[in-house]
Amino acid sequence: MSTAAPLWQRGARIPAGAYGFGHAARMEWIKLRSLRSTFWSLLLVVAGMVAIGVVTMANTKAPSAAKAATFDPTNNVLAGVAVGQLLIGVLGVLVVTGEYASGSIRATLTAIPDRRLVLTAKATVYGGISLMVGEVVGFVTFFAGRAALGDGVPRPGLGDPGVLRALLLSGAYLGMIGLIGIGVGAITRHTASAIAVLVGVTFVLPAVLGGISGTVVAKFFPTMIAANSLAVAKPVSDMLSPWVGFAVMCLYTAAVLAVGGRLLARRDA
Template identity: 70%
Template sequence: MTTAALSPALPTGGYGFAHALRMEWIKLRSLRSTWWALLVVVAGMVAIGVVTMANTKVPSADKTAGFDPTNNVLAGVALGQLVVGVIGVLLVTGEYASGSMRSTLAAVPRRPLVLAAKATVFGGVTLVLSEAVAFVTFLAGRTALDPAIPQPSLTDGGVLRAVLMSGAYLGLVAVMAVGIGALTRHTASGIGALVGLLFVVPAMLAGTTGTTVAKFFPTMIAGNSLAVSRPMPDMLTPWTGFALLLVYTAVVYAGGLRVLVRRDA
């Protein structure tokens, strides 16, 4: 009798993607630490953008052509990618550490659905939040700019694209981080891989080879290709950089999916 009473509430034929999405959304919204960390992203990006613009000086005559205040106001993306990336890794490795991944996979045996739901929920939340924060940061930063410097406008060439791509970049980092978490299955190694990919390796390459190789890494793409209204010399174009970021995300996600499917929880 008990089984008969409960069976109508269970999805027929097992859990589908919609059920997996709902489950991951409940997990995400129940973690206060995640929302506090995302609040740090919001506050940090806005604060860094405002402070950077307040300290932006009128360019000298020889630097006027390359002067790009839009790139300055979006400097907080560097902090945002770190926090978002760490959260994304923890969303996966935390379940392995606590053992709750077994319960998740028992409820949704189709493992590709589990990872897709995690990436969709966290990536979607990050994308919406990041786009909103990018616009708020841009508008707030303009007010802090020296009156002697012409304020950039969303209608200026390349400015709207730079703001939109900066928000989209953080959404891609969120999905990439979920893939790294599934690939490493361990918090320390996952965060280490994330920091290495975003900060350590490109910094080392920039110090030894300049931008020749470093320009192909995510952080360099974000700061020097996406978040610019004027193309920078020796850097990837915005759309080429964005396409390469999509490839990075797909490769890391595929690697994480392969490990999740082939290895026991």
């Protein structure tokens, strides 16, 4: 006696509204990998971060005796995170707003009426890709930049205090920025406004507030957290500690996705 195969294995069409999380995630994966912008954007993340890391390390000089205690080449090699976050965040925005611009969001929500499930699937698929890319490019950049250091400059190693943590948290940061892009896209539903919000929060506001109040407020913004808390092997004074910065980023990510999910469920497509 044989057991009938599931519908998806038999190639049968699944009735509208009968999709589960697995179906929704597979659908989002197919949509994401079919877009050429996905490949090129992620390739730019890798190329940009590696190039910036190598150039930065090639221009890093041996510290003086007075600065040796605070010298942090790991932070230097991860300087490209600022560029990587922009590309990954913008692509996260497009994952949501692109469907609104084309009108395909109506077909998606017809097949999957549970709108929070749709957002969860998008966040899971794209967040997972962003995290994977972030971790891989972080380690590739580290080893490429380490090789570019000049003679006499101390070379960081994975076994040095704080180095492995900085690499892992930097990759996690890029994954969270991708999720924030998803959430902002769900909140605004408009590409230009979502990108403006993302750039404003990550670049403009920290610079403005940093000029007005120093690090008192600016240290709580994502870019400052990445540069001075997550991507450091040695603590930076007047900044959040690495794990506090990571916790703050987790709260930001959860809050933006929660608001995006609520608005997506309440508004018309």
